[in-house]
Amino acid sequence: MGFTNVWEKLNKYGINGETVDIVMEQNESKAEKVLHNMDKLDELFQKVQILCEKARNIIVIGEIIVHIPLLCRMVRDYINGSYTALPIKSVAMIVVGLIYFVNPCDIIADYIPMLGMLDDGFILGQILNALQSDIQHYEEQHIY
Numbered sequence: 001m002g003f004t005n006v007w008e009k010l011n012k013y014g015i016n017g018e019t020v021d022i023v024m025e026q027n028e029s030k031a032e033k034v035l036h037n038m039d040k041l042d043e044l045f046q047k048v049q050i051l052c053e054k055a056r057n058i059i060v061i062g063e064i065i066v067h068i069p070l071l072c073r074m075v076r077d078y079i080n081g082s083y084t085a086l087p088i089k090s091v092a093m094i095v096v097g098l099i100y101f102v103n104p105c106d107i108i109a110d111y112i113p114m115l116g117m118l119d120d121g122f123i124l125g126q127i128l129n130a131l132q133s134d135i136q137h138y139e140e141q142h143i144y
Contacts, residue, residue, distance in 0.1 A: 019107070019119075020126045024096050031095040041079065044095070045072050047102040058114070061121035067128055067135075071098070074138050083138065090134045097127040 034040045048068060056065045071094045077083035078091050100106055101120050110116040128135070 020123060020130075023100055023123055024093065027096040027099050028092065030099050031092050034095055034099065035079070035091065038079070041075070041095075044098055044102065045076070048072060048098050051102055055117060055120075058117050061117040061124075064121045064124045064128065068098070068101070068124070070135065070139075071128075073142070074135070077138075077142070083141065085137060085141070086134055090131050093127055093131065097124050100124075 034044055049072075052065050052068050055061055074083065074086055075091055075094050075098075078086045100123050104110040107119040108115050108117075110120070
């Protein structure tokens with residue numbers, strides 16, 4: 001599937017730059033609940049890890065998947081107080097993206113081969129782009 005075809009498919013399903021704002025609004029309260037409950041946060045991270053294993057070889061999202069563990073570490077370090085330089089808005093954006101990622105019934109249902117992960121990849125890619133400076137700062141502070 002060529003790059004042009006991917007964007008055509010995304011546009012067909014109404015996925016564009018405004019989609020991230022809509023996803024953020026729709027999942028903001030869920031993210032807040034998760035951030036205030038360590039059990040829910042751990043459960044989310046477990047679901048994310050399982051899905052990453054399943055999705056890492058899917059061409060349309062594989063390049064995004066490799067960054068998800070870093071996003072999880074950023075949130076975990078923020079929550080446990082070992083990295084507080086991350087703005088709460090960025091923490092919320094990451095959690096919203098992870099909630100969206102594990103939801104199988106999002107804009108394009110994940111059970112649809114190849115297409116099902118397009119929207120997840122788009123949302124996570126937009127979040128990664130928006131948080132580039134936060135990610136860079138975190139990586140500079142946390143050399144693993």
